[in-house]
Amino acid sequence: MGRKLLSLTFSLIFLLFLISPSSSTTSFRKLLGTEKYAIVGITNCTSTTEINVDDGYCIHHMVAKLDHFDNSCIPFYSVLYAPIEPESPHAPKILQVFLNDGKLAYRLVDIEFPQSKNVAHSRIPSEKLAYFTTNLTIHPLISDIIGVVYENVSGFIYVIYKAFEDGQMKPKADVYQMEQDFSSPNSLLNTHLYQFYIDNYFVDTVCFTITKMNIHMIMVKIFSIPYGSLTYYLKRGIRGKLEHDIESPRREKVQVTNGLVYSILNEGNNITSFLRPLHRDVGGIICAMNSTRTEDYFFVLTGWEFCKLRDGHDANLTGCNMEFQEAAPELAAPAVLR
Ligand SMILES: *[C@@H]1O[C@H](CO)[C@@H](O)[C@H](O)[C@H]1NC(C)=O
Numbered sequence: 001m002g003r004k005l006l007s008l009t010f011s012l013i014f015l016l017f018l019i020s021p022s023s024s025t026t027s028f029r030k031l032l033g034t035e036k037y038a039i040v041g042i043t044n045c046t047s048t049t050e051i052n053v054d055d056g057y058c059i060h061h062m063v064a065k066l067d068h069f070d071n072s073c074i075p076f077y078s079v080l081y082a083p084i085e086p087e088s089p090h091a092p093k094i095l096q097v098f099l100n101d102g103k104l105a106y107r108l109v110d111i112e113f114p115q116s117k118n119v120a121h122s123r124i125p126s127e128k129l130a131y132f133t134t135n136l137t138i139h140p141l142i143s144d145i146i147g148v149v150y151e152n153v154s155g156f157i158y159v160i161y162k163a164f165e166d167g168q169m170k171p172k173a174d175v176y177q178m179e180q181d182f183s184s185p186n187s188l189l190n191t192h193l194y195q196f197y198i199d200n201y202f203v204d205t206v207c208f209t210i211t212k213m214n215i216h217m218i219m220v221k222i223f224s225i226p227y228g229s230l231t232y233y234l235k236r237g238i239r240g241k242l243e244h245d246i247e248s249p250r251r252e253k254v255q256v257t258n259g260l261v262y263s264i265l266n267e268g269n270n271i272t273s274f275l276r277p278l279h280r281d282v283g284g285i286i287c288a289m290n291s292t293r294t295e296d297y298f299f300v301l302t303g304w305e306f307c308k309l310r311d312g313h314d315a316n317l318t319g320c321n322m323e324f325q326e327a328a329p330e331l332a333a334p335a336v337l338r
């Protein structure tokens with residue numbers, strides 16, 4: 001069986017490693033191992049999709065570019081929402097989780113595919129929203145949310161947060177099943193399945209990180225957890241398999257997408273973005289950003305998810321698989337982690 005791993009996308013458990021500046025010219029297609037991809041970046045309230053990055057140039061999302069749109073959106077978490085059935089004809093979307101009127105809400109954001117240029121920009125439609133259909137009386141504040149994880153194999157979304165009971169902080173997770181709602185493209189049928197307390201380890205990690213940040217050198221670690229085991233691992237405080245462990249300057253906004261690790265290094269005025277493979281040692285991409293972002297999410301789509309974005313209703317699974325087999329046989333991308 002192939003490797004099916006889920007890497008936790010909370011901003012805490014991992015933070016990472018050093019990339020030699022001399023390798024900053026590694027081209028993105030070499031890094032990824034294919035020329036067919038769509039890079040989806042969420043910055044503040046804007047979403048961009050980029051294809052065909054020129055060799056030697058930075059990815060649009062990784063450089064300082066002022067947003068085309070206003071930045072008044074409220075804080076949110078973003079995950080990639082891919083349908084559960086691997087052969088589903090429905091294109092992936094961005095699923096955002098946030099708080100509205102004191103209630104946990106979400107929105108599904110369409111990913112726009114660039115038509116005439118290499119980059120498509122769109123404003124995230126803040127007016128669009130739906131609620132988690134739960135009658136739980138407690139909704140975590142957005143600042144108490146530790147992480148949001150969507151598992152495409154089960155269709156479960158985990159909202160992990162700090163809860164306060166009797167003056168004590170007890171971290172919890174709420175698990176919802178998200179199903180496609182064919183009567184309404186902008187919402188999902190969601191069911192609250194269960195709630196459980198998570199081990200303090202996952203919260204302590206945050207504190208540990210913050211303390212260590214001050215001295216500017218931490219051990220940055222990325223762990224992966226097998227699909228289907230997240231509840232157990234969170235409950236029991238099991239970290240998972242260590243995927244990467246290198247000492248380096250602190251990083252923020254660390255994310256793993258399609259076998260690549262994205263991160264930001266913030267040194268006051270000098271803000272730098274980094275991208276490197278999780279496993280292969282082929283250098284990385286470093287870009288000057290010089291601008292803070294209220295939100296920063298980074299996703300790379302290839303294979304069938306890419307074909308659906310590009311071809312819309314004409315997407316053909318057989319054709320798409322053939323296209324990707326031919327594309328880069330000697331540079332097969334590493335195990336896909338998300
Ligand atoms: C994002 O929003 C912040 C706060 O509103 C603003 O300072 C920053 O310039 C924005 N970033 C970009 C890239 O527009």
Ligand SMILES: *[C@@H]1O[C@H](CO)[C@@H](O)[C@H](O)[C@H]1NC(C)=O
Nearest residue numbers: 083084085086152153336338
């Ligand atoms: C879930 O996403 C991963 C990564 O894109 C993909 O390899 C896998 O096929 C997906 N699983 C299902 C059941 O679609």
Ligand SMILES: *[C@@H]1O[C@H](CO)[C@@H](O)[C@H](O)[C@H]1NC(C)=O
Nearest residue numbers: 132133134135136190191192
């Ligand atoms: C949630 O509360 C609303 C309004 O109080 C009620 O109509 C609905 O049936 C409740 N749903 C569930 C699943 O209990």
Ligand SMILES: *[C@@H]1O[C@H](CO)[C@@H](O)[C@H](O)[C@H]1NC(C)=O
Nearest residue numbers: 021265267270271272286288
């Ligand atoms: C900014 O950060 C990059 C990456 O760490 C470093 O190479 C560069 O020298 C820094 N520039 C300044 C002006 O500090």
Ligand SMILES: *[C@@H]1O[C@H](CO)[C@@H](O)[C@H](O)[C@H]1NC(C)=O
Nearest residue numbers: 063064269270271288289290
């Ligand atoms: C980023 O900031 C550094 C140091 O302040 C400056 O030297 C560099 O020109 C800036 N780069 C951009 C793209 O603004």
Ligand SMILES: *[C@@H]1O[C@H](CO)[C@@H](O)[C@H](O)[C@H]1NC(C)=O
Nearest residue numbers: 314315316317318319320322
């Ligand atoms: C899908 O692509 C395959 C291979 O190119 C082709 O044989 C098949 O006819 C296509 N199916 C449709 C419905 O277009």
